[in-house]
Amino acid sequence: MPEPIRILHFADLHIGMENYGRVDPETGLNLRVVDFLRRMDEVVDYAIAQEADAVLFAGDAFRTRTPNPTHQREFAQRIRRLSEAAIPTVLLVGNHDIPLMEQRASSVEIFSTLAVPHVIVADHPGLLRLETRHGLLQVATLPFPVYQRLLTREQYRHLNRDALDQAVSGALVDILGQLGAQCAPDIPTVLLGHFSVENAHWGSERNIMVGRDVTVPLSAIADPTWDYVALGHIHQHQNLNPAAFPPVVYSGSLERVDFGEEQQPKGFCWIVLERGRADWRYIELPARAFHTLRVDVRMEPEPLTAIRREVARHRLEGAVVRLIVVMTPDQEPQLRDAVLMPLLEGAFFAQINRDIDRAARDRLNGLDPDDLTPEHLLTRYLLTKGRVEAEIAPYLEEARAIFEEPESVA
Ligand SMILES: [Mn+2]
Structure with missing residues (x-):
């Protein structure tokens, strides 16, 4: 029997959120940014101390698609610790990371450009095979859907907004099917995604979202092709498939963005994974009250x-x-x-x-x-x-x- 694979899943860092903060003269950083970075430190500490076999980040590293160099440095310092610990780390691209023009770089692309060891940037749908200390792990990646990439020019021009959403949702379901078909059946497999799933519970952030946000039906992802579905995008931690296999989990964000998240715990997920079996738990972090x-x-x-x-x-x-x-x-x-x-x-x-x-x-x-x-x-x-x-x-x-x-x- 192979030993199980231990995975850390977190999401929605949003470094750069400065509301309710003020500048810390010692670091020059906004104290709220310091809060978010402390939470990321705790995630990295945990991964290293518990000897994670893989770290899966489900998207939205920064607040904006053009993070300032200081915030980039602070994020990179922490990713570097995972790299030096030789922990395979996947950085999925969320809507806050995507450039407005396709030719431009995402805010996390630099890690692949520099070929940082053990760090993989997932900016398109695909299937990764990670070699971990406890054997192979398959990770199907589905970053935030970009309408212009998923639809034809004709569709994009002529469909009304509801039909557009339908078409994109259909395209995502097709992609999920293709990714599933590529998976080797005997290897532990995770779906890593950044999008909304039908019936997920939103905190307040829905109110501040702009632009399009397509929804994928739960039935399309609650599929035993995946042993665990690791999601980002919605800040409220939740398992959308509690009564069945596989778990479909939003780890949620690490810090509260506003009062709409007042009642939500904040943290990340720790998963012990085998083919056909996922033991997972939620690790709460001391986010600011x-x-x-x-x-x-x-x-x-x-x-x-x-x-x-x-x-x-x-x-x-x-x-x-x-x-x-x-x-x-x-x-x-x-x-x-x-x-x-x-x-x-x-x-x-x-x-x-x-x-x-x-x-x-x-x-x-x-x-x-x-x-x-x-x-x-x-x-x-x-x-x-x-x-x-x-x-x-x-x-x-x-x-x-x-x-x-x-x-x-x-
Ligand atoms: Mn998002």
Whole structure:
């Protein structure tokens, strides 16, 4: 019997996320970037200490497709540690890594250009055979789908958006079939992908996604051709095939990007793999905590006491904190930042949002927001931000695709 292969699967690093941070004078780096890099250190430490046979990164290394040289250096230093430990490491290309023009380089292509030992960049669909310390491992790679590459010019020009999504989804299913057919049947096999799977639970990031995002049906990937499906793209960790084989797993991101991820654990996956069998577990990392404190003081004779009470219920030390206070216009003068901020002392980052009773309805000219469609609300919002009607159409067009999404569970 061959010994099983031990694999570390992680995804969605997004180095360069700086919101809620500030510059650290010692390193010159934004402290939130330092958080993300610490998590990557923990991943690399774990892989080396546990003698991983392979590391599979499921895409989105940086926040943007043009990361700055400092962020590139920090990422490369950590990949170098895996390379020096002779751990085969696959870097899959996610949507945040893809150049706008096909001829240009992805943000991780430099590793293949320099032929960094043991590091493989996967920027197109394909089948890798990795020689690990515990034998061969097959890795089928499916990076983020680029419409222009998967469709013919004719299709791309003439199909409407729903038909386009259908066509791309169909193309991906075809590619999955072809990759599966190339696999040797007796070798442990992983599918490594960066895309959305039907019925996956989204956190808030769906709201900030722009552009197209095709969805692959779960039935197309929950196939025993694969012993484990390692996914990236959605930041919330989840197994989409919990009752059956193989596991279809989003490892999720390593750090919280915003308050939408407040409730999500953050970490990576460790898999002990044999042909026909995957024992895997989720390893949680000490990501920085996010806390939303919401206090409605409109009926409170002593609003400050009510706020103090809510603050005392949370551990704010080192956390990113937002305090939302629902108040009346009369209460506003006694609840200024100078009064509230000291209550949040010890937080890593604190922000105060005042939700003043009158404001929302005034901007809506007396209309009840509950009676308005999302399109109406977005239009009103853009108008109050000084946009003219003609500029609003493209926003609505993009937003409609989001509004039409079925209610997300997360
Ligand atoms: Mn992504």
